[in-house]
Amino acid sequence: MNEGLVVLVRGVIGFFTLLIFARILGKQQISQLDFFDYILGITIGSIAATLTTDLSSRAWPHWVGLFTWAALGYLMEIVTNKWVFMGKYIDGEPTIVIMNGKIMEDALRKMKFRAADLLQMLRNKDIFDLNQVEYAIIEPNGQLSVLKKSEYEPITLKDMKKKVQQAAISTELIYNGVIFHQNLKELGKDERWLMKELKKYNIKRPSEVFLATLDDNGTFYVDKYKDDLKKIKDIGDYKGPY
Structure with a gap:
């Protein structure tokens, strides 16, 4: 007691x-x-x-x-x-992981993130196609903030007369330079078709590709290791007194 x-x-x-x-x-x-x-x-x-x-x-x-x-x-x-x-x-600072639709591989690697983690976080934001993303930012609390490209913003009454393409889920075809042949087969594609698509982006070898996806609407997305971005944007609040 x-x-x-x-x-x-x-x-x-x-x-x-x-x-x-x-x-x-x-x-x-x-x-x-x-x-x-x-x-x-x-x-x-x-x-x-x-x-x-x-x-x-x-x-x-x-x-x-x-x-x-x-x-x-x-x-x-x-x-x-x-x-x-x-x-x-x-507290840390926000980190851009997608800029102008291109994945920042170095930023992902520094934060110990995989492409699969990023794709999951995008799906949680109802984004299944990387082509829709202008910017994606990992906040200090680990949450993902996304700015869509203008053409993928929510439809207004003014836009109601426009024909909207049905949403689709993307399937990984290349990750870290490795081709997923099984995924290609399930989509009814082959390596010859994939190489033809890559040539449109001046890509000669799969090893140049960090991530490539294809959705059910036939929309192809590819991100190279070398994104050729002239300037990487830094959104850190303050650099410090140095």
Whole structure:
């Protein structure tokens, strides 16, 4: 009975302590949940659980640990708000992964992303054809933001008279320079047809291709390792005092 009462009292203390810390830390824990915030939230919750149920030790060391983690999290928020360039290193910055319809392979590799991961995130945005994408940006919290090409923006009443092509799902034909012969066969195509399509883009060998897809409407998309972009856009907020 005494142990139950102790757990109850500790639970009440831990609950209201977390409530106060959550109000101090603000809504960023929910609205902008990046990896650091995720770990911070888990750690604070774990310490609060230990504070409540670990009767083999005193409560105050756990409470000190809880206060320390919450205080450091609050300090990091102050630092990133006051010195913008510090947010680049603490919170991270947005990264362009598709520019002018071309995949930025180096950016994907740096972020440990695969083309399959990018395609999945695009599908979550209801985009099944890479030809529709003007820009795609991985935000610091890991979410994908997409700017479609103008011709693929939602139809307005003014556009209702125009004939709209039925949406289709794309199938990978080449990835990392490797031809997927099985996918070609399922689409009723062969390697000769594929090489003919690649020649239209001045591509002589599949090894030059990072990703090539074909949808059910016959729309072909290809992204080369060398995208020939004159200038890579950087959308980082602040470069820092250097």
